[in-house]
Amino acid sequence: RYVGKPVRRVEDPKLITGRGSFVDDIQIPGTYYVAFVRSKYPHARISVKPSQNVFTGSQINPGKDFPIPSNEVIYAGQPIAAVIARDRYEAYDLLESVEVEYEQLPYETDPFRAMEDKVKVYSKAESNIYAKKEFVGGEAKKELEQSPIVLSGELHNQRIIASPMETRGTLAWFDGNRLNVWSSTQSAHYLRRNLVSFLGIQNIRVIQPDVGGAFGSKIITHPEEYAVSFLALKLGIPLKWIPTRTEEMLSAGHGRDKWLRYKVGVKRDGTITAVVGTVVGNLGAPYRDANDDDSGNVMSAARMLPGPYRIKHGFVAAYSVNTNLTPTTSYRGAGRPEATYFIESIIEEIAEELKLDPLEVRLRNVIRPEEMPYTNVFGITYDSGNYPELLNSAKSYYEQLKAEAKDNQCVGLAMYVEITAFGPWETARVYAKYDGRIVVVTGTGPHGQGDATAFAQLAADALEISMDLVEVRWGDTDVIEDGIGTWGSRTVTIGGSAVIMASQELRKRLTEAGAKALEADVEEVEYREGKVVHKKTGKSLELAEIIKSAYKLGISLDVTSVYPVKKPTSPYGVHMALMEIDRETGLISVKKYIAVDDVGNVINPLLAEGQIHGGALQGISQALYEEAVINDGTLQNPTFGDYALPTAVETPRFTWKYLTNGLSPHPTGSKGIGEAGTVVGTPVISNAISSCLKRKFSTMPILLEKVLG
Numbered sequence: 001r002y003v004g005k006p007v008r009r010v011e012d013p014k015l016i017t018g019r020g021s022f023v024d025d026i027q028i029p030g031t032y033y034v035a036f037v038r039s040k041y042p043h044a045r046i047s048v049k050p051s052q053n054v055f056t057g058s059q060i061n062p063g064k065d066f067p068i069p070s071n072e073v074i075y076a077g078q079p080i081a082a083v084i085a086r087d088r089y090e091a092y093d094l095l096e097s098v099e100v101e102y103e104q105l106p107y108e109t110d111p112f113r114a115m116e117d118k119v120k121v122y123s124k125a126e127s128n129i130y131a132k133k134e135f136v137g138g139e140a141k142k143e144l145e146q147s148p149i150v151l152s153g154e155l156h157n158q159r160i161i162a163s164p165m166e167t168r169g170t171l172a173w174f175d176g177n178r179l180n181v182w183s184s185t186q187s188a189h190y191l192r193r194n195l196v197s198f199l200g201i202q203n204i205r206v207i208q209p210d211v212g213g214a215f216g217s218k219i220i221t222h223p224e225e226y227a228v229s230f231l232a233l234k235l236g237i238p239l240k241w242i243p244t245r246t247e248e249m250l251s252a253g254h255g256r257d258k259w260l261r262y263k264v265g266v267k268r269d270g271t272i273t274a275v276v277g278t279v280v281g282n283l284g285a286p287y288r289d290a291n292d293d294d295s296g297n298v299m300s301a302a303r304m305l306p307g308p309y310r311i312k313h314g315f316v317a318a319y320s321v322n323t324n325l326t327p328t329t330s331y332r333g334a335g336r337p338e339a340t341y342f343i344e345s346i347i348e349e350i351a352e353e354l355k356l357d358p359l360e361v362r363l364r365n366v367i368r369p370e371e372m373p374y375t376n377v378f379g380i381t382y383d384s385g386n387y388p389e390l391l392n393s394a395k396s397y398y399e400q401l402k403a404e405a406k407d408n409q410c411v412g413l414a415m416y417v418e419i420t421a422f423g424p425w426e427t428a429r430v431y432a433k434y435d436g437r438i439v440v441v442t443g444t445g446p447h448g449q450g451d452a453t454a455f456a457q458l459a460a461d462a463l464e465i466s467m468d469l470v471e472v473r474w475g476d477t478d479v480i481e482d483g484i485g486t487w488g489s490r491t492v493t494i495g496g497s498a499v500i501m502a503s504q505e506l507r508k509r510l511t512e513a514g515a516k517a518l519e520a521d522v523e524e525v526e527y528r529e530g531k532v533v534h535k536k537t538g539k540s541l542e543l544a545e546i547i548k549s550a551y552k553l554g555i556s557l558d559v560t561s562v563y564p565v566k567k568p569t570s571p572y573g574v575h576m577a578l579m580e581i582d583r584e585t586g587l588i589s590v591k592k593y594i595a596v597d598d599v600g601n602v603i604n605p606l607l608a609e610g611q612i613h614g615g616a617l618q619g620i621s622q623a624l625y626e627e628a629v630i631n632d633g634t635l636q637n638p639t640f641g642d643y644a645l646p647t648a649v650e651t652p653r654f655t656w657k658y659l660t661n662g663l664s665p666h667p668t669g670s671k672g673i674g675e676a677g678t679v680v681g682t683p684v685i686s687n688a689i690s691s692c693l694k695r696k697f698s699t700m701p702i703l704l705e706k707v708l709g
């Protein structure tokens, strides 16, 4: 069958031959173009001079500052007013003529100072602290006092910028009957829900066309999407908005920017007794959609701090704090990369302090298989797996790399456990077409991951037919009424389980229809390889024949299933890298990267391995290159000339191994892999550099000058 095989992506022929259709490819005659005036300052009172074809917050959201501010801007790059013109060049020309008066206000970009509430980042907010929670388990403070060794420090997982190939973009058109919105998004249904509530109309169709990546930055509904949809409805003309890369970097959700101040108690054998700390997330400016999203990630960063280790005593105070920076949103891993970077840096420090091998320290601390499912000290449950076994199988690669390492090379590793495949539910619709083909429609919103291939594999297996007979569709609120979306490495596991459910129901109905057509009872027939066979007479009907007669027989071959989810599932793994540091030039390069993961059932090893390559490279990139540089409250490097991203040249040789000791409870048996590489890749690199140079780094990127300094 297909599941478990490295089937090539069914999405690709269209995309690699240039036939993809992204938002900007879609043309509706008479479309006008929207561009946004953006704030120059991090905090100011504004007044925009009214003029034709310029639309301000007071018109779009009268009396409110959201989504478009009426009189107070709270970050540089914030959209202040929309201009409308015949084409994009005219629109950008028109931008220059819009008169905005700024009265600058005191601003704050440092979350620790912002917590003191001396400078209010938004005058109408009661406090800069958006959310605060304490996570407590055991008696951490007491344990800490009794620990022979206490390590302490501060770590910053720096602010970075999601850089999908395609920027955001929206095309909105009121056709006289309803509003049609095409958007580069991770979920058509989520966007529709938000637009319905903002615009106060029900009849909205949202379409997610081909999307050139997102990495979390296209989950929330951005101010521009609200504004463009509102104006298209109000003016009755089709409107298109596509930001430039610089606008995208200034105003699409930034990622990470989370801090940990910690104290960790350790015994002489390297076992951790307690962790006490403060996690602070710099959420940037108040914006509900973004703040809700990333504040959740701050809390996950805190609750996942114990990682895959049996730490019985913990206390973490977590703060989500507003500042006058671009709002942060989920970015690949969303809280788990931060937690993993924190705890894995601490493990490295323990190894260094006690002169123990870092892999050995992990072995001494990891949760034992007999403790599974394990609920960590902050209440997060890891469902299944065998952590020591995975470490032991990683050990041979680790020893191999260490033996291979030359004088200027060294090896680093990191381990992770994360949580993926979030609920609350997902939909799938599976129906049969008269030409004998099966259509799978998912409520998820893949945008580069290859999930359509996996869904075709799952449906083909459930129906025992060739994958060529399965078509997968998604991203249109007209083809399936509801859905959740693609994020949190949930799609293949949750969306796929819904596909299995619906396929099985369709299989039942095909069997019923086949039996009726053969004038037999259901018990007398058998469904086999896309045919219904009479067990006694051997008479059989092909899929296409059954489909043709089904409706006449009063049986619908169109099934929608909803798969409910209660708890996330926990993939885990160990990644390692062979690094080379040129001490003369400070040039750091990653030579080899080996990943050993357990993500339960692997639906398609080719796709899964691809996710590890891309994900780990993003982790490497955060460790070595990426940083949103802020000065005077504004982003200093909003171009790819100044914001460094890796290319094929910086990409190491990858090796991927997988174990399947921890299946998930879902029908697919899989756990998510879409973020795993990014969750662990960053500390792999920072640990390797620390172990090479015998130096602690408390933030990233670890640049040449830091290595030489």
Ligand code: MCN
Pocket: 164, 212, 213, 214, 215, 216, 331, 332, 333, 446, 447, 448, 449, 450, 451, 454, 486, 487, 488, 489, 490, 491, 492, 493, 599, 600, 601, 602, 603, 604, 605, 607, 608, 611, 614, 670, 671, 672, 673, 674, 675
């Ligand atoms: N897979 C598998 N077996 C498993 C797990 C996954 O074969 N046990 C395969 C799936 O078939 C799918 C891929 O791996 O092709 C990822 O599946 P999954 O782990 O379910 O993750 P999602 O599809 O939900 O993808 C979301 C995840 C997230 S949250 C971010 S952020 C991210 C990522 O995917 N953004 C991406 N990978 C990306 N890849 C691309 N190209 N572009 C993005 O924007």
Ligand code: MO
Pocket: 215, 216, 330, 331, 332, 333, 334, 486, 487, 488, 489, 675
């Ligand atoms: Mo994501």
